[in-house]
Structure formats: structure tokens, C-alpha cells
Amino acid sequence: MTAFVEVAAPVRETAPAVVPVPLARRIARAAPPYLFLAPGLALLVVWVYRPLAGTAQLSFFSWNLLPTSPAEFVGFANYERLFALPDFPAALGRTAVLILGLLPFTLVVPTLVGLVARRIRGRASTLYQALVFAPMLVAPVAGAAVWQWMLDPLGGLVNRLLGTSTNWLQEPGTAQLAIIVVTGWHVLGFATLVVAAGLAGIDSEYSAAASLDGATRWQTTRWITLPLLSPTLSFLLLMTLLLAAQWSFPLVNTLTDGGPSDATTNVYYLLWDYAFGSFDAGLGAAAGMIFFLGFGAIALLLVRLTERLSFHDS
Numbered sequence: 001m002t003a004f005v006e007v008a009a010p011v012r013e014t015a016p017a018v019v020p021v022p023l024a025r026r027i028a029r030a031a032p033p034y035l036f037l038a039p040g041l042a043l044l045v046v047w048v049y050r051p052l053a054g055t056a057q058l059s060f061f062s063w064n065l066l067p068t069s070p071a072e073f074v075g076f077a078n079y080e081r082l083f084a085l086p087d088f089p090a091a092l093g094r095t096a097v098l099i100l101g102l103l104p105f106t107l108v109v110p111t112l113v114g115l116v117a118r119r120i121r122g123r124a125s126t127l128y129q130a131l132v133f134a135p136m137l138v139a140p141v142a143g144a145a146v147w148q149w150m151l152d153p154l155g156g157l158v159n160r161l162l163g164t165s166t167n168w169l170q171e172p173g174t175a176q177l178a179i180i181v182v183t184g185w186h187v188l189g190f191a192t193l194v195v196a197a198g199l200a201g202i203d204s205e206y207s208a209a210a211s212l213d214g215a216t217r218w219q220t221t222r223w224i225t226l227p228l229l230s231p232t233l234s235f236l237l238l239m240t241l242l243l244a245a246q247w248s249f250p251l252v253n254t255l256t257d258g259g260p261s262d263a264t265t266n267v268y269y270l271l272w273d274y275a276f277g278s279f280d281a282g283l284g285a286a287a288g289m290i291f292f293l294g295f296g297a298i299a300l301l302l303v304r305l306t307e308r309l310s311f312h313d314s
Contacts, residue, residue: 055292056289059285059288060074061074062074062280065276066279078285081283082287087262091267094176094265097180098180102187102247106187106191106236107236107240109192110195111229115199117129132188133192136186140250141250143251147182153168170256172261173263175256194232195233199225202225206224206225206228207225210224237302238299241295246268258270271288271291274287
């Protein structure tokens with residue numbers, strides 16, 4: 001005889017009702033990160049975007065910087081004059097030479113010094129980093145005064161060491177070279193510390209694994225260390241492209257004043273000369289906007305390249 005047991009149907013649990021969060025509470029939850037960013041964003045707007053907008057507006061006016069002289073709207077005339085002037089493309093070419101001349105000081109030498117300095121340990125490493133970074137702490141004008149004495153054609157230290165009587169700062173063939181060397185000496189310590197920081201972020205287990213597989217030190221450096229260091233080198237390349245003319249400006253203004261025969265006039269000094277030397281604020285603003293757009297496009301390409309390198313390394 002079969003017995004049947006009646007089982008009660010399972011009780012379905014009802015989902016709790018969703019209580020809508022008030023808008024004020026949602027704003028209060030999302031606000032803290034933006035409140036932390038607010039002071040920085042405010043300073044960015046006041047000191048970067050507002051002057052940039054003012055420069056863009058001024059590039060369409062003709063003004064001699066006198067408060068009593070009103071600005072006159074000229075449209076694109078400043079841009080047309082800018083591209084018609086022969087010193088504009090010449091300054092671009094000299095800026096390209098300056099950037100190429102600084103690359104050994106910001107990429108090649110810091111990488112070599114950083115790789116060699118990895119073997120230094122203890123207090124010697126701290127002393128070494130301080131000595132390398134010391135030129136960056138010297139004010140550019142003070143450094144320019146010392147280099148002016150060292151490059152003096154009559155008894156300067158450089159000519160005495162080389163046994164020559166070259167007038168380094170007053171000859172068109174050597175003035176640009178002198179500016180490149182002095183600027184490179186000034187930024188070498190910064191670039192070396194950036195490379196050292198990049199090398200410190202590379203896990204030593206990669207090198208240890210490569211040595212266990214029989215790789216030589218050169219092979220480890222070539223195929224492991226340098227590829228992992230590529231984002232740091234891309235950053236230094238970007239800094240050199242964007243700031244080379246700016247780094248050299250106080251030295252050019254102090255040592256050569258853009259000469260001789262405009263041999264050291266780069267885009268940054270040319271922009272300053274248009275605005276404050278010729279008192280043509282509109283032309284200087286137009287040059288500034290052209291440089292901003294050109295270097296901005298270059299920076300965008302390098303940032304994309306850096307992101308790709310970081311993605312492949314990860």
C-alpha cells in the first residue's frame with residue numbers, strides 16, 4: 001500500500017522594494033573627489049586656460065602694449081604676417097637643431113649614467129645623485145654668468161683647456177653649440193634622476209630570470225631593461241620637444257640676446273621678441289597660438305605612443 005505525503009509549496013520570497021536615493025544624497029556621495037580637485041582645477045583655469053583664451057583673442061588684434069592705445073581688430077592679418085616673415089621658419093629650424101642637440105643630454109647620457117649607477121650602493125649612491133642633480137639647482141642666470149666667464153675668448157677656461165681662442169658666444173657657427181651644451185649641462189641632472197626613477201621601478205626578478213636562462217648583461221639590458229624603460233624615455237623625449245626652447249631662453253637672453261645674426265633665436269625667444277622687443281602683442285600672440293597648436297599635436301602623438309608602450313610592457 002503506497003502512502004502519499006503532501007509537501008507544501010515553497011514560499012517565494014519577494015524582492016525588497018527599491019527605495020530611490022534622494023538627489024541631494026547622491027550629490028553628497030559623489031562630491032568629495034571633486035571637492036579635492038576643485039582648488040587645482042580653479043588654479044588651472046585662472047593661470048592656464050584663462051590666459052590661453054586671452055592669447056587666442058589677442059592674436060586677432062593689433063596692439064602695442066600701451067594702455068592708452070586701444071587694440072584694433074585685424075582678423076587673421078597677424079597670422080598672415082607671421083608666415084610671411086623670413087625669421088619665423090628660420091627660428092623653427094634653429095629650434096629643431098636645438099632639440100636634436102639636447103637629445104643626447106636628456107636621453108642618451110642619462111640612460112648610460114643610470115645603467116652604470118645601478119651598481120652604486122649605500123651612501124655613495126645618494127652622494128652621486130646629489131652631485132648629478134646639482135646643476136639643476138643653479139639659477140639659469142647665475143649659471144650663464146659662470147659659463148660666460150668660462151667661454152671668454154681671452155683666457156677663458158674652455159679655450160685654455162682646448163688651446164684655442166674661439167669666441168664661442170659671438171660667432172654664428174659656435175653660438176648655437178654653446179647654448180646647446182650649457183642647456184644640456186643644466187638639465188642633465190633632472191633627466192638622469194628621471195631615468196634612475198624609471199630603472200628603480202623595474203622589477204629585478206626579470207633580470208634574475210634572464211641570467212638563469214644564460215642571458216648576458218648586455219642581452220638583459222637590450223631586450224628587457226630598455227623596453228621596460230621605454231615609457232620613461234618617451235616622457236623625456238616629450239619634455240625635450242616641448243620645453244627645449246623654454247629651457248634655453250634665460251641662457252639665450254643672458255649670453256647672446258638671440259645673436260649673433262639671430263643664430264640662437266629659437267621659437268620661444270622669437271615669441272618674446274615679437275611681443276616685448278617689437279611691442280607687437282598681436283603678432284606675439286599669433287606666434288604663441290601657432291606654437292601651442294603645433295607642440296600640442298606633437299605632445300598628443302607622443303602621449304599616445306607612451307600609452308601603447310606602457311600597454312605592451314604590462
